[in-house]
Amino acid sequence: MGFSEFNLIERFFVRDNPQRRDVVLGIGDDCALLKVPEGQSLAVSMDTLVEGVHFLHDTAAADVAAKAMAVNLSDLAAIGAEPAWVTLSLSIPKIDLGWLQAFSDSFHEMLNHYVLQVVGGDTTRGPLSITMQAHGFVPSNVALRRSGAKAGDLVCVTGPLGDACLGLKVAQHKLAAPGNLRDYLLGKYYRPKPKVAAGIVLRSRATSAIDVSDGLVADLGHICKASGVGAVITAENIPLSEAAKSVTTEERVLDCALTGGDDYELCFTVAEDDLRNVKAALETVGVPCYPVGRITGKSGVRVTHHGKTLELDRVGFDHFAAA
Ligand code: ADP
Ligand code: MG
Numbered sequence: 001m002g003f004s005e006f007n008l009i010e011r012f013f014v015r016d017n018p019q020r021r022d023v024v025l026g027i028g029d030d031c032a033l034l035k036v037p038e039g040q041s042l043a044v045s046m047d048t049l050v051e052g053v054h055f056l057h058d059t060a061a062a063d064v065a066a067k068a069m070a071v072n073l074s075d076l077a078a079i080g081a082e083p084a085w086v087t088l089s090l091s092i093p094k095i096d097l098g099w100l101q102a103f104s105d106s107f108h109e110m111l112n113h114y115v116l117q118v119v120g121g122d123t124t125r126g127p128l129s130i131t132m133q134a135h136g137f138v139p140s141n142v143a144l145r146r147s148g149a150k151a152g153d154l155v156c157v158t159g160p161l162g163d164a165c166l167g168l169k170v171a172q173h174k175l176a177a178p179g180n181l182r183d184y185l186l187g188k189y190y191r192p193k194p195k196v197a198a199g200i201v202l203r204s205r206a207t208s209a210i211d212v213s214d215g216l217v218a219d220l221g222h223i224c225k226a227s228g229v230g231a232v233i234t235a236e237n238i239p240l241s242e243a244a245k246s247v248t249t250e251e252r253v254l255d256c257a258l259t260g261g262d263d264y265e266l267c268f269t270v271a272e273d274d275l276r277n278v279k280a281a282l283e284t285v286g287v288p289c290y291p292v293g294r295i296t297g298k299s300g301v302r303v304t305h306h307g308k309t310l311e312l313d314r315v316g317f318d319h320f321a322a323a
Contacts, residue, residue, distance in 0.1 A: 008100070020084065045072055046131060056172070075211060079144050142204040144202055149231075168189050213263075231301050233303045
């Protein structure tokens with residue numbers, strides 16, 4: 001990006017973030033040199049956030065950085081990996097020092113929080129877009145794949161669903177919410193908390209896992225497809241927050257939970273006999289466990305609500321409400 005690229009990288013991205021012992025050579029050379037611990041696999045995930053597509057035009061730089069990091073760490077969580085390094089590719093339309101300062105402050109705060117090191121990246125001029133890649137470690141025999149669900153397993157989630165989708169509606173001024181509820185919902189949308197510790201706890205305990213980024217139906221659908229099974233979701237068992245229920249109808253919250261996105265909770269399957277142990281294990285890291293359905297032998301994801309089957313389509317909120 002011209003002569004000031006190096007100053008920019010020095011100023012904003014080479015900072016006092018943790019120097020990890022597994023980083024032989026960090027930012028500043030043609031490549032980073034990294035050491036993966038003996039006996040572990042390197043888990044790698046990448047996500048791109050494009051302004052206007054994945055985040056609203058007026059999103060604060062600090063929120064953009066936090067979200068880019070969170071969505072990547074959520075993928076590591078979903079496979080049971082312990083995060084270690086990130087790389088960052090930043091495309092910016094112009095050098096806006098205020099934006100870069102806020103973005104990199106938030107980015108480094110996340111790095112420190114998760115004891116991660118940024119080990120490289122790229123900086124170009126172009127439409128605002130952030131690509132982040134997260135790297136973590138997991139012993140390959142205990143990685144949480146999408147493909148291990150078995151008929152009879154319980155389907156569980158780690159927290160309330162639907163909040164982030166309502167938070168987006170609040171941000172878009174499509175939904176009104178009073179003060180503290182508004183802050184809560186916006187927080188769930190802009191600052192999802194990746195369930196990293198939960199993913200590690202679920203290693204070798206869950207039979208499959210995924211993070212909920214596109215709504216429970218779609219994401220559980222990925223587990224089912226990869227595992228060659230189907231599932232029934234019992235909608236009345238889906239955890240919904242008090243905040244969500246107090247700003248709109250339960251049907252609308254459920255619709256968000258089922259077909260909205262951005263919650264970044266984990267959805268996983270466990271053998272019924274293991275549920276108690278899994279619950280207790282998750283409790284040790286302060287994460288709840290809500291059974292919301294069951295894996296079946298018949299393909300596809302079905303949703304029942306108090307015994308009645310719901311017909312779902314992504315745009316059909318009214319359709320859903322009438323069911
Ligand atoms: P090259 O031309 O070899 O790709 P660059 O000039 O793009 O090198 O980058 C120089 C160094 O700075 C490299 O170590 C690269 O990984 C790092 N880097 C560039 N942009 C970023 C960024 N946005 N965040 C973190 N590191 C970066
Ligand atoms: Mg480069």
